[in-house]
Amino acid sequence: xxxxxxxxxxxxxxxxxxxxxxxxxxxxxxxxxxxxxxxxxxxxxxxxxxxxxxxxxxxxxxxxxxxxxxxxxxxxxxxxxxxxxxxxxxxxxxxxxxxxxxxxxxxxxxxxxxxxxxxxxxxxxxxxxxxxxxxxxxxxxxxxxxxxxxxxxxxxxxxxxxxxxxxxxxxxxxxxxxxxxxxxxxxxxxxxxxxxxxxxxxxxxxxxxxxxxxxxxxxxxxxxxxxxxxxxxxxxxxxxxxxxxxxxxxxxxxxxxxxxxxxxxxxxxxxxxxxxxxxxxxxxxxxxxxxxxxxxxxxxxxxxxxxxxxxxxxxxxxxxxxxxxxxxxxxxxxxxxxx
Amino acid sequence: xxxxxxxxxxxxxxxxxxxxxxxxxxxxxxxxxxxxxxxxxxxxxxxxxxxxxxxxxxxxxxxxxxxxxxxxxxxxxxxxxxxxxxxxxxxxxxxxxxxxxxxxxxxxxxxxxxxxxxxxxxxxxxxxxxxxxxxxxxxxxxxxxxxxxxxxxxxxxxxxxxxxxxxxxxxxxxxxxxxxxxxxxxxxxxxxxxxxxxxxxxxxxxxxxxxxxxxxxxxxxxxxxxxxxxxxxxxxxxxxxxxxxxxxxxxxxxxxxxxxxxxxxxxxxxxxxxxxxxxxxxxxxxxxxxxxxxxxxxxxxxxxxxxxxxxxxxxxxxxxxxxxxxxxxxxxxxxxxxxxxxxxxxxxxxxxxxxxxxxxxxxxxxxxxxxxxxxxxxxxxxxxxxxxxxxxxxxxxxxxxxxxxxxxxxxxxxxxxxxxxxxxxxxxxxxxx
Ligand code: HDD
Ligand code: HEM
Ligand code: HEM
Numbered sequence: 001x002x003x004x005x006x007x008x009x010x011x012x013x014x015x016x017x018x019x020x021x022x023x024x025x026x027x028x029x030x031x032x033x034x035x036x037x038x039x040x041x042x043x044x045x046x047x048x049x050x051x052x053x054x055x056x057x058x059x060x061x062x063x064x065x066x067x068x069x070x071x072x073x074x075x076x077x078x079x080x081x082x083x084x085x086x087x088x089x090x091x092x093x094x095x096x097x098x099x100x101x102x103x104x105x106x107x108x109x110x111x112x113x114x115x116x117x118x119x120x121x122x123x124x125x126x127x128x129x130x131x132x133x134x135x136x137x138x139x140x141x142x143x144x145x146x147x148x149x150x151x152x153x154x155x156x157x158x159x160x161x162x163x164x165x166x167x168x169x170x171x172x173x174x175x176x177x178x179x180x181x182x183x184x185x186x187x188x189x190x191x192x193x194x195x196x197x198x199x200x201x202x203x204x205x206x207x208x209x210x211x212x213x214x215x216x217x218x219x220x221x222x223x224x225x226x227x228x229x230x231x232x233x234x235x236x237x238x239x240x241x242x243x244x245x246x247x248x249x250x251x252x253x254x255x256x257x258x259x260x261x262x263x264x265x266x267x268x269x270x271x272x273x274x275x276x277x278x279x280x281x282x283x284x285x286x287x288x289x290x291x292x293x294x295x296x297x298x299x300x301x302x303x304x305x306x307x308x309x310x311x312x313x314x315x316x317x318x319x320x321x322x323x324x325x326x327x328x329x330x331x332x333x334x335x336x337x338x339x
Numbered sequence: 340x341x342x343x344x345x346x347x348x349x350x351x352x353x354x355x356x357x358x359x360x361x362x363x364x365x366x367x368x369x370x371x372x373x374x375x376x377x378x379x380x381x382x383x384x385x386x387x388x389x390x391x392x393x394x395x396x397x398x399x400x401x402x403x404x405x406x407x408x409x410x411x412x413x414x415x416x417x418x419x420x421x422x423x424x425x426x427x428x429x430x431x432x433x434x435x436x437x438x439x440x441x442x443x444x445x446x447x448x449x450x451x452x453x454x455x456x457x458x459x460x461x462x463x464x465x466x467x468x469x470x471x472x473x474x475x476x477x478x479x480x481x482x483x484x485x486x487x488x489x490x491x492x493x494x495x496x497x498x499x500x501x502x503x504x505x506x507x508x509x510x511x512x513x514x515x516x517x518x519x520x521x522x523x524x525x526x527x528x529x530x531x532x533x534x535x536x537x538x539x540x541x542x543x544x545x546x547x548x549x550x551x552x553x554x555x556x557x558x559x560x561x562x563x564x565x566x567x568x569x570x571x572x573x574x575x576x577x578x579x580x581x582x583x584x585x586x587x588x589x590x591x592x593x594x595x596x597x598x599x600x601x602x603x604x605x606x607x608x609x610x611x612x613x614x615x616x617x618x619x620x621x622x623x624x625x626x627x628x629x630x631x632x633x634x635x636x637x638x639x640x641x642x643x644x645x646x647x648x649x650x651x652x653x654x655x656x657x658x659x660x661x662x663x664x665x666x667x668x669x670x671x672x673x674x675x676x677x678x679x680x681x682x683x684x685x686x687x688x689x690x691x692x693x694x695x696x697x698x699x700x701x702x703x704x705x706x707x708x709x710x711x712x713x714x715x716x717x718x719x720x721x722x723x724x725x726x727x728x729x730x731x732x733x734x735x736x737x738x739x740x741x742x743x744x745x746x747x748x749x750x751x752x753x754x755x756x757x758x759x760x761x762x763x764x765x766x767x768x769x770x771x772x
Contacts, residue, residue: 051453054405054445061412062438068416068423069431076424079416083735086417090410091744097406098752105395106759107766146734158735302428302504309506310435317439324446331450331458 001311002070002301008314009066010280016059018181018272021174023049023056025182027096027124028175029202030117037198038117044189046104053100055325057093069310073300077288081143082134085162089130096123125175132174136167139228139283143290166217166226173213177272180206184252184268188261200256207249214242227294231283238278245274343729345738346418349745351714355707356749357411360404362706365478365523366530366561367397368471373557375464385550392767393554396760397470398452403756405441407749418738422721422731425501429494430487432506433480440477444470478526479519486514489713490583491722517579518713521572524565525709528669529702531562536699537764543692546768559695562702563673569666574629580716581630584723585639587716590650591659592626594640601626601638606660609653614642616656650718658711665705672698 026045030038049056067075079086096119103116137143143161144152183203190196221229232238248271255264280287286294301307371393378386412434416423447469454463487493493509494501535558538551581588589595593604595614603626607619624634631638641649672694679685686692721728 051449054401054448055442057405057409058438058441058445061409061441064412064416065431065434065438068427069435070428072424072427075416075427076420079413079423080420080733080735083417083733086413087741087744090413091748094406094410094748094752097402098755101399101402102755102759105398107395107763154736302431303502306428306431306504306506310431313432313435313439317435317442321439321442321446324443328446328449331454 001304001308002298004311004314005066005070005307008318009063009070010276012059012062012066013280014273014276016056016063017174017177017276018269019052019056019059021128021178021272022181022185023053024096024124024128024175025178025180025206026186027121028128028179029182029186029199031121031125032179032202033198037195040190040195041186042103042117044186044195048185048189050104051331052325052329055328057097066310066314070302070307071297071300072302074288074295074297077143077145077295078138081145081158081161082137084158085130085134085137089127089134092123092127092130094123095119096127099123124178128174128178129171132171133162133167135174135279136164136170137162138287139279139289140164140166140170141227141289141291142166143288145290145292148292166221166224169213169217169220173210173217176206176210176213177275180210181268181272184256184264187256188259188265196259203256211246227289228283232278235282238282241274241278241281245271245278248274342736342738343732345742346732347728349738349742350414350418351711352742352749353407353411353414353745354710354714356753357404357407358706358710359703360400360407361478362526362530362703363400363533364397364404365471365474365526367393367400367534368467368474369561370534370554370557371397372464372467372471374553375467377553379460379464385553388767388770389550389554392763394452395763398448399756399759401448403752405445418733419721419731420733422726425726426488426722429491429501429504429506429509430484432510433483433487436510437477437480437484440473440480444473444477447473475523475526478523482519482522483510483512483515485713486518487512488721489518489580489717489723490514491725496725513583514579517572517576521569521576521709524569524572525702525706527565528562528569529706531558531565532669532672532695532702533699534558535562536696537760539692539695539699541764541768543689543696547770550767555695559676562669563676566666566669566673566702570663570670573663573666577629578631581638584717586641586644586648586650587655587712588630589639589641589644590652590655590716591712592638593652593656594626594638595642596640597637597643598640599627599637600624600635601630603629607656609656611652648719650716655712655716658708658715662705662708662712665701665708669698669702669705 023045026041026049030041030045033041064075067078099116099119103113103120106112106116140161142164144156146152146157180203183199183206187196187199187203190199218229218233220226222233248267252264252267252271255267283289283294285296285298287297288295302310371390374386374393375390377383378390416427447466450458450466451463451470454466458466487509490513491509492512493505493507495503535555538555538558541551542548542555577588580591592601593607593609593616594601600623602621602623604616605620605622607616609616627636627638628634630636641652675694679691717723719727719729721731
């Protein structure tokens with residue numbers, strides 16, 4: 001059953017990174033668009049993402065619930081040492097969430113729209129930034145445990161863990177990834193040639209930034225002896241995954257040129273999957289790296305009875321939810337696999 | 340301010356905020372589908388208009404509920420890491436099922452909000468019903484988790500170690516049923532009276548009477564039934580805590596001395612220092628009867644508990660009195676509504692509508708008071724008789740700043756959401772009959 005639980009953990013992580021990523025990314029694209037394009041993007045996003053908008057964001061709740069039920073010791077480190085970026089991320093999610101709904105459901109479309117737009121765009125940028133920084137904090141080797149050194153102050157314990165160049169780079173990487181996902185997603189939805197052209201341009205910018213940041217992270221990590229990067233480079237599987245993901249860029253561009261909406265989306269999702277998988281494979285199961293040691297997520301797992309019942313709940317939940325979600329996406333033509 | 344205090348305040352504040360949105364998210368979908376049903380049946384345009392207006396409300400409240408809930412699900416760990424480390428696996432069952440319920444709700448919401456004219460009519464309506472049902476289910480599930488904090492079960496506990504965890508038994512703890520029943524009714528009472536009050540206000544001002552009367556009737560008829568049942572369910576809850584959490588009972592009744600044939604205090608000012616309640620009305624033997632169904636039963640007083648295991652008395656006592664007083668008032672209002680169906684001319688009086696305007700916020704006041712009874716009455720325990728709240732709090736200092744942040748954001752959101760509702764109504768009123 002532990003395998004089932006781990007499967008759902010990664011499954012929800014991947015879907016959150018992908019689907020919420022597309023949503024964050026749409027806001028990031030708005031942030032970097034001219035005023036006219038902003039309006040278009042806003043409308044397209046609402047039409048395409050609206051129906052699944054709520055559902056996208058529940059993956060993170062599933063993720064966090066699985067973590068605290070099944071891996072309490074791991075969860076404990078996560079919430080104690082990364083308290084601040086988690087709070088900031090929540091702030092971002094709150095702001096953009098309400099702004100998204102307010103701008104569409106405000107009965108009077110007036111001046112207040114400008115405020116909602118600003119909040120939405122800023123929230124869309126900062127939420128994934130902090131999310132990436134949280135991940136960077138977990139694996140960056142900067143967490144100082146107070147059990148190990150009781151003389152540490154606030155800064156060493158609660159700021160150094162995440163407020164460092166490596167985490168910030170990872171945060172920016174995720175921001176770029178979000179923009180990449182959203183741009184690829186939107187190309188298929190754009191109605192006119194001109195719009196398609198803008199999204200293509202955005203997609204190529206995002207790709208360039210993404211690849212560059214990837215290199216910078218590897219170089220920075222390599223020269224600063226960050227354990228995660230060392231593990232990453234030494235791990236055959238993650239290197240292979242990253243190479244494939246770079247190669248996938250080629251068919252992705254061909255599909256975009258050919259306007260194969262379905263394939264370009266699938267390939268973009270594959271990209272994201274490979275990146276998440278590479279990051280996870282690099283050092284699984286040691287998914288927390290502190291300044292002195294690597295902590296395995298499997299070191300203190302909840303008891304078998306807990307894991308078993310969680311596994312069963314997840315399987316049953318999955319059987320109810322996934323077909324429903326799929327049907328929802330298909331009804332609103334988000335997936336055109338069966339047409 | 341100390342870290343522990345700040346953490347408690349932040350928890351209280353975020354829950355007080357979330358619960359309002361959660362209750363509305365639970366109950367509004369039912370009102371919406373009733374109106375939608377009437378539209379499908381009668382094809383009167385006015386019901387369609389009402390359904391759509393309520394739908395906007397549902398969307399706005401739903402998202403505010405969802406983001407504040409997402410924050411809460413992190414906050415449990417951020418503020419109380421020691422608690423979650425041990426309790427997380429044990430009460431995981433209701434939370435993972437709750438996750439499933441949220442998903443169902445979100446999917447149904449997607450279908451409903453975007454399905455107008457795209458989905459078959461009946462199916463579209465039915466997705467609205469699912470929103471309501473899964474909302475209530477998620478409410479019941481979180482309350483089951485809260486019930487576990489009041490009545491921990493489903494594990495063995497020795498020397499600070501939790502072992503032999505039985506998740507199903509933990510979820511179906513002794514408190515879950517009475518709490519879930521009382522909470523679900525409370526959601527219907529609070530939301531129902533609030534919605535009815537808003538529409539009563541429009542009728543009072545003489546705006547679009549036909550529309551607002553239809554809305555009023557849908558909301559109040561459900562709220563009235565729930566309000567009449569609420570005292571019965573509250574009595575069950577009281578009997579329950581008399582068995583399970585005698586210290587809480589003593590605090591909410593402000594009883595310091597153990598007595599046989601204990602009197603019930605109504606009103607009164609608690610003097611915590613001298614352990615007295617002044618200016619109260621006493622009803623002899625009534626408390627023994629209410630708590631145990633026997634006029635002679637012994638009711639434990641607070642002095643039977645060690646000093647450091649006594650909950651704060653005054654606030655719990657006042658909150659309890661407030662809840663019961665409002666509960667009685669709302670039940671009477673419910674009866675009044677049903678009587679007004681027989682004596683129709685009451686509804687021609689402006690005073691009738693003014694009454695319901697005044698009652699509008701009181702359900703929510705009772706609901707928050709009830710939660711204060713439950714949560715503060717459990718103190719100093721976070722898990723009753725197992726773990727103290729002060730042992731669960733995060734080691735990170737400076738929660739005060741996080742508290743300030745939450746206070747400002749939630750105040751802002753409260754303001755904006757109220758303003759948005761006001762704008763909805765204004766636009767609704769501008770449309771002509
Ligand atoms: C509209 C709201 C509302 C109304 C009118 C009432 N209650 Fe209540 N009460 C709640 C809303 C509520 C609540 C907020 O929903 C609580 C908090 C926890 C819970 O399960 O329900 C609660 C808790 C609660 C508890 C504590 C349960 C526990 O800690 O486990 C008791 C003893 C009562 N109630 C009793 C009553 C009585 C005797 C009422 C008589 C009229 C009453 N309530 C009306
Ligand atoms: C008595 C207490 C509570 C009740 C009755 C309740 C009920 C609900 C309901 C009905 C919703 C659906 C949202 C809506 O329709 O507006 C909701 C949302 C949510 N609640 Fe609560 N809740 C309570 C406390 C909590 C607590 C303590 C947590 C933290 C673990 C929590 C976590 C959430 C989350 C994560 C959501 C968002 C789900 C979504 O995205 O739709 N709730 N709550
Ligand atoms: C929405 C209704 C609720 C309200 C208004 C509420 C209110 C409060 C208040 C006032 C406190 C502070 C008590 C004190 O320290 O003196 C508190 C604490 C707490 N509540 Fe609730 N509560 C609600 C529901 C829940 C639910 C459903 C859960 C869990 C599933 C929960 C979990 C906690 C925890 C973990 C604490 C902190 C520890 C403690 O002080 O005991 N609450 N809540």
